[in-house]
Amino acid sequence: MKPAQQNQRVIAEETGATQRRLKLYAYLDARDYQRTYLAIMRLFTSTLLADLSAGEVAAALAAAERDGAIDMGESRIENVIARLKQLVEWGNLVQGRREVVAASIAEFQHGSVRYQVSKLAVRVQRDVDELLRVPEGAREVSRELLPAIERGVGQLERSLAEAVVADTTDPAGAAARRAREVLAEQVTTLFLQHAELAATVRDFYAYLGHVVTRNHLAPEELSGFRNLLVEYIQMVVEDVLRHTPTIAERLAGRFGSARPELLRLLGTGPAGPAGRGGLGGDPDAEVERARGRTWDDWQELTDWFVDRPGRPSQVTALREATAKAIGSLLASVKRATSGAGPLPGRRAELLKLAGWFDQAGPRQCHELYAAAFALHSARHVLPAPEHDGDDERTPWRDGPVRDVTVSVRSRGDRGARGRTSRITRDPITEQSLLAEAREAAERRGTAIAELTAAAGDLSGVRLSGEALGVLCELLTMAMAQRERAVDTGSAADPVHGLRVTVSHRPGHTTRIASAGGALTLRDTALELSGGKTTGGAAR
Structure with missing residues (x-):
């Protein structure tokens, strides 16, 4: 397998693993059965080594159903099985089996299939419960x-x-x-x-x-x-x-x-x-240590x-x-x-306007909105914006919150005020950027030197990835010039002087090997000229 293909395979595997882990959060956004999924996951994470069947889960959900914690009908066995299978598909639960004594095939199916919670799902649910318990106020710093x-x-x-x-x-x-x-x-x-x-x-x-x-x-x-x-x-x-x-x-x-x-x-x-005193065992096993x-x-x-x-x-x-x-x-x-300033704040006016909206009906709300913000129908020159609520029955106070800028709240206009802020000098970032620029210049100089040394026989050498990148950059500019000149085109590096000339030659194939793959140009001749034989950092 080529290095480029191997890297793509590794990236694809890492992306797939990340997506599988992110699916563990899918039940938190399940709008139809979110409360049922939360009740099931809390049931599995409430005890150690939970091993439950669909019937046992249904019995526990029945109690939650009577308390109003979940919707009616969610404790029915067919609904419970569907929810458990969906959690298995997302990776929150895993299936297992054990021997049971059953009086019917249905009882065997419901009792023999057992469900256990996965390790990462326990962490997700633990973080969810902790987040729901956190108050909105400040958290005290543990200074001790x-x-x-x-x-x-x-x-x-x-x-x-x-x-x-x-x-x-x-x-x-x-x-x-x-x-x-x-x-x-x-x-x-x-x-x-x-x-x-x-x-x-x-x-x-x-x-x-x-x-x-x-x-x-x-x-x-x-x-x-x-x-x-x-x-x-x-x-x-x-x-x-x-x-x-x-x-x-x-x-x-x-x-x-x-x-x-x-x-x-x-x-x-x-x-x-x-x-x-560690976990020992298979040295290749992934163990999360303290x-x-x-x-x-x-x-x-x-x-x-x-x-x-x-x-x-x-x-x-x-x-x-x-x-x-x-x-x-x-x-x-x-x-x-202080209560001072050129213009008073408009917080009280905005709160009063919100009270009017709260007391008005649908027709009055439209009239009030047009009067307050000067958005009359005759002044619209663009299509109406999309509805910002879930449906037309959503009250305005339950809809999405719109931020009001400081200038609108304080002055009633959107004009900018004051001087532009000073640009602070950051010597650490400046030195870091200069070091990165010097390193990039050194890499480009080394690549130019490699191309200059291989100018006589491009097909007989194996270029590095940096050298191939510089060659492709100059080749792209030369091809653009070739489109205007029809037969030939050229482009040169302005710092190091390396020139790439490309011309149309029927039957000729140019093949350039590199660490990242091979570049093949059919019916094309490529010539390198000029350039420095040694690379260095640009000053």
């Missing part, structure tokens, strides 16, 4: 985890030193085994604490980002946002400044150099998991606290987001409390 993480990294350093000594003295002894167990406990605890801290920080700043985009605050919201601004954010920042430098120093310093030894003692180094057992886990933890060239840490991003949020919140509170 920062000193716990700081202490955990220090304890881990001491435990690692003790485990190394015990493993060197008597690797198979009880002391070494106990030292490895303590080490594993501390690693698991550290990563659980960090995962909870990172999750609460992400959720809190996601809520904060929603708050800072609001331009009009109700009076009852002001006190809460003042507390959020003055007290809570300040406490979070103080804790970050107090504890993260020590954590970053330990992760990037002494502890960072001892990471290979730590992974070896945890059973994920060169010795592997065998005999270290966090902290791979190099990538520790690198991710280190990157959360430690800056790298061109990649700031999450702690740095947290500080920048805090400074930006404080400025935006101060502006929002000042705008809401």
